[in-house]
Amino acid sequence: MTTEAAGSMTTTPATAGPVLDRRSLNRALLARQLLLDRHELPVLDAIEHLTGMQAQAPTPPYIGLWSRLAGFEFGELARLLTEREVVRTVLMRGTLHLVSARDALALRPLTQVIMDRNLRTANGRDLSGLDLPAVEAAARELFTEPRTDKEMRALLAARFPGGEPELLNWAARTVIPLAQIPPRGIWGKSGLATHTTLETWLGRALDTEPSLERLVLRYLAAFGPATVQDVQHWSGLTGLGQVVERLAPRLVTFADENGRVLYDLPDAPRPDPGTPAPVRLVPDFDNLTLSHADRTRIVSEEHRKRLFTVNGIIRAAVLVDGFVHGMWKHEKKRGVATVRVELFEPVSENDRTALVDEAERLLAAAYPEAGSREVEFV
Known part of the structure; x- marks a missing residue:
């Protein structure tokens, strides 16, 4: 149910709607990110509600789900990965995400423009003289079998003598939708990153009618209220102002304390800013801290500089x-x-005690076989 405290809102021009202060936006975000309470949700439903979880490292999605779901078992996510109900693939912002198989097929066509943009800029690489269509055709054939980067570099170099192996592999991985497959991503297991085509791994074709409107609505359900710049920051896509404009009749508007227009779903939760928020441990690369152009609803600028490193960690x-x-x-x-x-x-x-309790519960869930468990403050 939507609730809004009278003391947290003032009036701004009618086109923007009421002002939501920082705490109001914080509580709305936590509610939609399943962090005000642990929820009794199936793991697959939670991943789809969140529109995926950033998964640059293999283990953070496990911690992220444990922090959000009641009774989460690490083995359940491992099962979903091995049974191909969820998959790790490059999506929003051109970064690796853990998503449902259904979302992978629907979202990957929308985010290919990010990969195309990377290819155009080439990240400082010299693509002159590279026959990209030929490289793509060869790589698609090779990627029908699982391949490591080392294998692909060698195979493509044999197909294109004189080509730089690293460049050939990078170009192939940029233009072809790939799945990073187990055992990579399985809690407690290790292994080189191994890829095959997304369609081969899932046994289904990519969505032929992907919808930007649906993508924006799902973003608002998981991260709103938000500006157009916020959804573009999360997705890595540009030009979404027109999409939001088309959706406007179905949305409500607010403003933040700086006068920026915030869009939202009419019935999405907007809790009272005084709603208690429990101590939580959020993993590395969690989209909670990455998905707004203005992140002050979750982290101050001073603290952001300590949380975000210069090398992208x-x-x-x-x-x-x-x-x-x-x-x-x-x-x-x-x-x-x-x-x-x-x-x-x-x-x-009290918060320190709650933090110790939360950490001890996490260690028991993540490392049940450990001989001892410790929580240290440094």
Whole structure:
């Protein structure tokens, strides 16, 4: 049910609607990200509600789902991966995401323009003289079998003598929708990144009628209220203002404290800003902290600079009262499982105790075989 506290809203021009302050936006985001309460949802339904989870590293989606779902078992996500009900593939922002098979086929055609843009800029690579259609045709044939990067470099170099193997492989991976397949992505297992074509892995064709309108609506359901710039930041797509304009009759509008117009679904949750927000441990690369142009609804600019590294690593975040208050790491060495927490500012004794309890529960779920478990503050 939608609720809005009278004290949190003021009036702005009628075209924008009421003003939502930072805490109102925070609680709306947490509600839609399943972080105000742990939910009794099937894992597949949760992944689809979130429109996927960023998965640059293999393990963060497991932690992200554990933080959101009641009774989440790590083996369930591993099962979904091995049975091809979920898949790891490059989507929003040109980054690896964990999504349902259905969403992979629907979203990949929409995000190919990001890959095409990367190909045009070439990231400093010299593509002159590269017969891209020929490389794509050869790579599609080769990728019908699972291949590592090392294998693809060697196979493509044999097909295109004189070509730079690394460049050939990069170009192929840019133009062809691929799935990164198990055991990569399975909790507790390791292995080189191995790819095959998305359609081969899932046994189905890509969606021939993908919908940008549906993509924007799903973004709002998981991340709204939001600006056009927010949805473009999350997706990596441009020109979405026209899409939002077409959707406007189906949406409601608000404004943030800086006067920017926020769009939202009429019946989406917008909790009272005073709603309690429990302590949560959010994993590395979680879309919670990545999916808005203005991230102050979840992390201050000062704390963002500590959470986001210059080389593109997004550290795991500690949420206290709904906002980022620190970062954390987990590991298991020689039978000892450990969570190490670094707080950016002091928290109350109650919050510190809740944080220890949350970390201990996580270690028990993630490392049931560990001989001992420790929570350290550094």
